[in-house]
Amino acid sequence: MINVEIYTKGYCPYCHRAKALLDEKGVSYTEYEVSTDQARQQEMRERSGRRTVPQVFINNRHIGGSDDLMAANHSGLLDELLSSHAAKTA
Template sequence: MPTPEIVIYSTQVCPYCVAAKNFLKSKGLEWREVRIDLDPVEREKMVAKAKRTSVPQIFVGETHVGGYDDMMALHRAGKFEPLLQA
């Protein structure tokens, strides 16, 4: 079964975006980055999906993980990796 797509909504100057990507890279994962600073339409889509305006906003498949801190809290609780098996 294929791994659900990981999507990160980010901007160029966002330390938490970099931290999130470094974490995913350390797990050997791939993701699709959507730069909302370059595309206002994508920003609107992100806000509609995530109900938040901050970056990063991370999705695993259809599941909204949240920002970097949210992802790390899920990881520490052992609940991030199971999302990848969905």
């Protein structure tokens, strides 16, 4: 099973954009809303090395923020990451 995680804030348009792409791809994901959760914010910073949201991880691989996710989609990397894991578990 593919594990997609996304750290977000409710008012963030880039978070909405990233989630919309994942929804469009039919990808289930775990969302961590970090607006008021300092521990989750710290976890996000430690995992990603970044302070901004969203931060996306696929099978513990840091993809990056919204622009990074869109670039991965455009280059075909996102589909490759999503399908290569599915092929390994089939």
